[in-house]
Amino acid sequence: MRPPEMSLAVDPAAPETGAAAKAAGALPLPRPRKLRHLPAEKDWPLWAIVLAQAGILAAIVALWEAGARTGVIDGFFWSRPSSIAATFVTFFTEGDAFTDIAFTFRATITGFVIGTAAGSLFGLSFWWSKNYAAIVQPYIICFESIPKLALAPLVILVFGIDIASKTAMAVALTFVISTLTTYSGVRALDPDGERLFYSLGATRWQVFRKLVVPSCLPFIISVLRVNIGLALTGAIVGEFISSQHGLGRTISYAGATYDIALLWVAVIVLSTLAVIMYALVSALEGLLRHGTRQ
Numbered sequence: 001m002r003p004p005e006m007s008l009a010v011d012p013a014a015p016e017t018g019a020a021a022k023a024a025g026a027l028p029l030p031r032p033r034k035l036r037h038l039p040a041e042k043d044w045p046l047w048a049i050v051l052a053q054a055g056i057l058a059a060i061v062a063l064w065e066a067g068a069r070t071g072v073i074d075g076f077f078w079s080r081p082s083s084i085a086a087t088f089v090t091f092f093t094e095g096d097a098f099t100d101i102a103f104t105f106r107a108t109i110t111g112f113v114i115g116t117a118a119g120s121l122f123g124l125s126f127w128w129s130k131n132y133a134a135i136v137q138p139y140i141i142c143f144e145s146i147p148k149l150a151l152a153p154l155v156i157l158v159f160g161i162d163i164a165s166k167t168a169m170a171v172a173l174t175f176v177i178s179t180l181t182t183y184s185g186v187r188a189l190d191p192d193g194e195r196l197f198y199s200l201g202a203t204r205w206q207v208f209r210k211l212v213v214p215s216c217l218p219f220i221i222s223v224l225r226v227n228i229g230l231a232l233t234g235a236i237v238g239e240f241i242s243s244q245h246g247l248g249r250t251i252s253y254a255g256a257t258y259d260i261a262l263l264w265v266a267v268i269v270l271s272t273l274a275v276i277m278y279a280l281v282s283a284l285e286g287l288l289r290h291g292t293r294q
Contacts, residue, residue: 079260087261103245111170112231119178169234174227185219
């Protein structure tokens with residue numbers, strides 16, 4: 001007895017493969033795309049970064065010295081690193097370096113503290129009355145738009161040529177920035193939070209002390225690093241106009257006498273002082289932010 005013939009059933013809807021697919025003109029399946037990843041860059045160690053920075057600085061100094069000696073760079077107007085180094089030693093051994101640095105530092109820090117504190121308190125005071133804020137705000141904005149350099153001679157005449165006038169210039173530059181920044185924090189307060197405090201029986205002073213001040217503290221902290229640079233600018237501008245001491249007076253004197261080497265020395269010292277004060281304020285900002293998070 002013959003076994004029944006077995007036949008393979010072909011699904012007409014199944015896709016054709018192999019030679020049959022080619023004969024039928026079917027398109028080949030697309031290849032899967034290769035996954036791409038973000039380019040990974042290995043972080044350099046700290047010593048390598050410092051070494052690269054030192055190398056760039058050394059190259060600039062070497063090219064500067066070579067250019068001044070060969071005449072590519074005008075040595076009179078640009079001086080040269082060897083002359084600047086000699087003047088640097090003389091400035092600290094025979095000049096008034098420490099007196100000038102201390103004078104500029106005191107004027108900057110005093111103006112920074114007074115301007116930031118007074119401006120922050122003034123900005124917080126706008127919370128007590130919207131009408132009061134609406135009346136005073138245009139005057140604050142107008143004072144901010146005035147170039148402070150135009151006020152420097154008047155400030156010198158009123159406060160004298162001693163450190164008080166330099167501090168006043170630093171306060172003038174930092175006060176308005178702190179006021180406007182703090183007022184932005186006041187306007188960003190959540191009204192529902194205030195209603196909640198009042199519904200729990202809090203007084204207006206308790207709402208100010210326990211809600212308004214903590215809510216505006218991040219805004220006050222955020223302006224610290226900006227203010228330290230503005231305070232230094234104000235002190236230097238005051239020293240440019242008239243002063244007996246300070247790095248600004250040294251820069252003005254060096255420019256008037258065409259002592260370019262002394263000019264570069266004063267600029268380098270001023271830049272170093274600015275970096276130190278910026279680092280101190282950044283550390284203070286970190287401590288304050290850590291305290292507000294807790």
